[in-house]
Amino acid sequence: EPEVTQTPSHQVTQMGQEVILRCVPISNHLYFYWYRQILGQKVEFLVSFYNNEISEKSEIFDDQFSVERPDGSNFTLKIRSTKLEDSAMYFCASTRLAGGQRDTQYFGPGTRLTVL
């Protein structure tokens, strides 16, 4: 069964450093997402991406964050200058349909980001 993959599984970085989290969505999917989950808290939406541009972003997704689909398979989340409060699990998700209310989102296993 096709699945969303994410690398690395765990990333440790120093405050102020740039990190890139990578995701490979399911191959025939059109809509891509990033979510994050701070330890012990809810899963929070960050950004959605369709047709090579951001469709929607939350207030969490400020200028420090960017997303890119550099080729036909990868979808990346970059944090330019990490802060301690960026420490969280980051989940990538994808869906086949263009954001319809019946669509199913498929989530990756997540990348645990630890900012020291």
Place this chain on the structure above:
Amino acid sequence: DAKTTQPNSMESNEEEPVHLPCNHSTISGTDYIHWYRQLPSQGPEYVIHGLTSNVNNRMASLAIAEDRKSSTLILHRATLRDAAVYYCILRAPPYTGKLIFGQGTTLQVKP
């Protein structure tokens, strides 16, 4: 998305049925009811969704009240692997695709 209310936690015994309730009294006529779950240390996973009629799939059943103000996710025989946080989510206009997760119900399954 419209608001949902779920119990914080529930317990079940292994191999017994589990009924996970969700209240959504402000649901509108075109809102779909989705359920996802999150196993420990994993990403969320789709379980089931429905609009008005009861739905069954290989994972679970979804029973939707006639007035659609509540729904129940039914796991017919709970296994230890079903221990997870279960989220009831309404998909409402403008259908932007994002999922809004609440706190969900933490299901504990006892052997």
